[in-house]
Amino acid sequence: MLTRRHFLGQAGATLVGAASAAPPGSPTAETSQPAWVRRPALAPVLARPDRLIDIAVCTRPFRAQGPRLEAQRLGRHTIVHHYGHGGSGWSLSWGWAQRALPLILATGERRIAVVGCGAIGLTTARMAQRAGLRVRIYAQERPPLAASMAATGWWSPDSRLCTAEHASPAWVHGWEQAARFSHRMFQQLLGLPGDPVQWIEGYTASDLPFDQPLPAPPGSDPEPDYAELEGRLADLRPRSRLLEPGEHPFRAAHVRRFGQFVFNLPAYSRLLYDDFLREGGEITTRRFDHLRELTGLRERTVVNATGYGARALCRDDSLVPIRGQTARLIPQPEVTYALIYRGHNVVMVPRRDGLVVQAQDPQDYGREALHPDRAASEAAVQRLAALFGA
Ligand SMILES: Cc1cc2nc3c(=O)[nH]c(=O)nc-3n(C[C@H](O)[C@H](O)[C@H](O)COP(=O)(O)OP(=O)(O)OC[C@H]3O[C@@H](n4cnc5c(N)ncnc54)[C@H](O)[C@@H]3O)c2cc1C
Structure with a gap:
């Protein structure tokens, strides 16, 4: 059973299900707020393959x-x-x-x-x-x-960590204690010179409504049914919110906003x-x-x-290898938000050392990281570009 969540972009997407926003189109307290609150000015990502400065691969030890x-x-x-x-x-x-x-x-x-x-x-x-x-x-x-x-460098405490089958109540309790302790430590590291740990906003863009499951990516190998636990930490960050069309600049039918820790590695x-x-x-x-x-x-x-x-x-x-690849675009300090393109296997995290673009491959499970696949990162950058129009 392929767990779709890992093709949504991990943690930011997790809160999609946890949010309790009003149905799209219905007026909310926030939509009656001034435009500068509803639609913050977001600098566009210069998402062009010729701006890639680095590609790194590594193996998740699962x-x-x-x-x-x-x-x-x-x-x-x-x-x-x-x-x-x-x-x-x-x-x-x-x-x-x-x-x-x-x-x-x-x-x-x-x-x-x-x-x-x-x-x-x-x-x-x-x-x-x-x-x-x-x-x-x-x-x-x-x-x-x-x-x-x-x-990638962000808060993802239940990403490919344990299968649902092994997540006994005692194990989950231990996980939750550990996640909460880590979270407290990261809070203490906010605001330091060089921003080793930073708090940012992010957007999850989707062509399909969020309550609609995604089709399995073509050619995907089955992954185990992972334990999905982050909902237990819902009190640790603001609830994600479904945005109205005028509240964001992205070319996607459905967009949610969330809050997130970033680690400037x-x-x-x-x-x-x-x-x-x-x-x-x-x-x-x-x-x-x-x-x-x-x-x-x-x-x-x-x-x-x-x-x-x-x-x-x-x-x-x-220990099962799960290959992963991250690429960096030239730093853009004016880009202060993360972006997940749900269903398109691409995540962008605005780190200080570059905009990190994670390209997920449906066949990563069971593969050791070996050589960088530049074509995969270029394709991810192009999928990202689609969210900005030109
Ligand atoms: C693409 C990708 C994105 C990820 N993004 C995130 C994220 O955003 N947030 C997150 O929390 N996690 C993320 N992870 C997971 C995270 O990177 C790993 O869980 C973590 O790096 C594991 O750390 P480690 O210290 O166990 O292993 P490593 O970083 O591999 O460290 C192992 C150390 O042991 C040494 N070593 C190994 N074998 C030997 C030996 N035989 N003799 C001597 N020394 C040895 C190595 O040299 C190294 O110093 C991501 C993983 C991937 C692949």
């Missing part, structure tokens, strides 16, 4: 049962496995790191190692430091080259990294080929935050 978080004894070492956060790694990182902390502290060690320097490794290291531990990161790659840096990862070093963190570039090699580390407590790398390192076939 496990049907959700992230692996458990301690394993290996000789005199304790390995705390902490990987498999699917399409939600940045969003859930703080909350899942908080969940990892008791396993780390239970070992009684004051110096620990974290293997991995992506979204999960960095935040786990920071949480351990906040708990008073000394931390050394070992990693093959660090930002800007770690795979996490190819992400270069500034945000730099902040995490600098904070880590400032609090005495150390980092060593190193690759491990076998889990047993971790027992050679002087730190006896080792967090395994190797993301998709854990599939090879731990011989863990429960």
